[in-house]
Amino acid sequence: MDITTGIVLAAGEGTRLRPLTFNRPKTMLPAAGRPILEHVLDVLVDCGIERLCLVVGYQRERVQEHFGPSYRDVPITYVHQTKQLGSGHALQQAAPETDGPVLVLNGDRVIDERIVADVLEGFDGTPAMAVLDHPTPTRYGAVEVDDGTLSTLVEKPDSDAFGRINAGVYAFDESVFDAIERTPRRNGELHLPDVIGTLMDDGEVRAVSTDGLWVDATYPWDLLYLTRELLANGRVQFPERSDNVWVADSARVHPEATLQGPVVVGPDAEIAASAVVGPDVAVGRNATVGGNVTLQNTLLDSDCRVGPGSTLVDCVAGQSVSIGPGTVVPGGPSDVRVGDRVFENQGLGAVLADRASVGGGATFMPGTLVGADATVGTGAHVSGWIRNGAEVVR
Template identity: 50%
Template sequence: MLPAATKPILEHVFDALIDAGVTDITVVVGYRRTRVQSEFGPSYRDVPLTYVTQDKQLGSGHALLAAEPATEGSTLVVNGDQLIDSRIIEDVIAAHDREPATATLGLVRRANVTRYGGVLLEDGAVTEIVENPRDDRGYQLNAGVYAFEPSIFEAIRRSEPRDGEQSLVDGIATLLEVGEEVRGVVSEGTWIDATYPWDLLRIADDLLEDGEERRIADSASVHEDATVLEPVVIDDDCVVGPGAVVGPNVSLGENVTIGSNATVERSVLDADTRVDNGATIRDCVTGRGVGIGPNSTVAGGPSDVEIGDRVHRETILGAVLADHVRDIGGVTYEPGTVVGHGAVCHGGSTVSGTIVADAEVWS
């Protein structure tokens, strides 16, 4: 549900499926499932949506097992947190129809696959699938688009859980071990990952520069004394005040308000965010309902960002402000700041590092 430009990533995934000819979609939901269900309801673009619940997040294989009762025959499976276009889906469907196999994997070419899943091919047949490969063999990147026959479910159940989780990749490896036919198709379609917060900025850059361009909704109100620099997207019911500067590379979701003399550059602001008068926002991602007070500053630029037990060096990220974060005004966010859901930053404070949900930050 994180924003890619002005739409949730999942909405882009649904669009790709429907554009590829899919006419029925089952969605595995779990954490904060009500947000997904309330956003999309029982159908999307006249295609019915069936929701099944993964009660505990015990891995990608476990998620697919949760959907087993809703499937029949051949099944197309895609990740819901990666941007793909319909070409990858079409290529997987066509390859699976052309050369029947127990599994057909959608692959893309990447010089470096160490952060992802690598797949080795020989004449179209998958010989090995490796998570986070470190050797220099000729891997293709696993794009997370699959066509499966029903035996995948038993393969997942037979796979040994790792750290208490059932992995879809381990299920595919089990198919290979028992001699089932697993094939791969290398696609020229677009694939963009959204593993880290700064990926949302890169995704928005790509979407804007690939054709979203300048688009201001008819219901948006942009003051005649405001400056809008392409490429931008300004969604329904947004308000941009006098003297404000918006852009380039800015995506404003529904009902975002930019106050007078505020500046917003290379940022993705989700629905109902408010940037108050005189604030400066750069390289920033917000969730829904965020309030940035008057004269607050997200300076942007490179920083070292700690995610879990890994430090990402020289990452371009001003700040990530989760849903319903608010500041009172005059707050400075150091580059690389991540602020958890519902936190409050009091006037004049300087915020850095990772702030837990519902915290209060004082100067």
């Protein structure tokens, strides 16, 4: 049974990625120089999907303005989830836009084309879900499979003993919307794994065993891992200047700058003399890297400015961040507080959210999170969580 419509669930904020998601949804965060959602749509288009339906919500204008009415000549329909009441509720909003079987997946995970292709190939009208081996199912939801059929689905397992996860790629016919109507809500929310449970009670849910690239960015430091994986797999749209070094045609790299792959340099970016960029670095559109700058395992989003003589290691900088000369982000490991949890030994130097401004000579302790529009003064020593719009003077 052929599927030509892909529904992408892209309405959530991604609160655990704050402060980066205060101004845009998780799906629009950068991954190797492009928004995460672009990578997702590429896979769908490459697999032959002929119509895209994006369920949007939080900061939906950021998605709609970026993609417009189509992507790579495939038409896009936008559906607004006015309140983010769970992934099952998000899918329910797309019901009026469907006519026939659909492929459903999350818009905030970068996955291999093979995973989608396997689900499309394995769908025969019976609900189907991709499953794959993973070392830490406690983060994603565990499954057990019996002779190709889903036998157990645990949304939040308390151990990693299961070994297999729900990959978040599904194929359904129209009966899924009836199952959604019959699925009880939990605390006012309707979750897609609960809908899968309803379908299991109704009959069979096929488990499509697959493998390939599958990366979820749950926390800020995951964006660095995601970029490393994309670079390692060559998932870059710009020309390859040399081995594992991709540079957009409009970028300007000084002859005396050094690019140590894997590295990607986006359109209109500029790398000055004696800068050493890489390995595992993504320089975004229209970003500027000054002379004698060192970047390692670092992600610069569009319109960033890094002043001369700065060193950034294990760093994520959002859009329009300005970093003064001689700034030092020494890199992890670090203990990072996200909400009421502390994550130990994470490889994170610092996160600088959109439009943060850093004066020259500032130094960051590993694990620092700087909010949007915050200002760090010249020579300041920064640590911990700096709230949006705050000013650090020393």
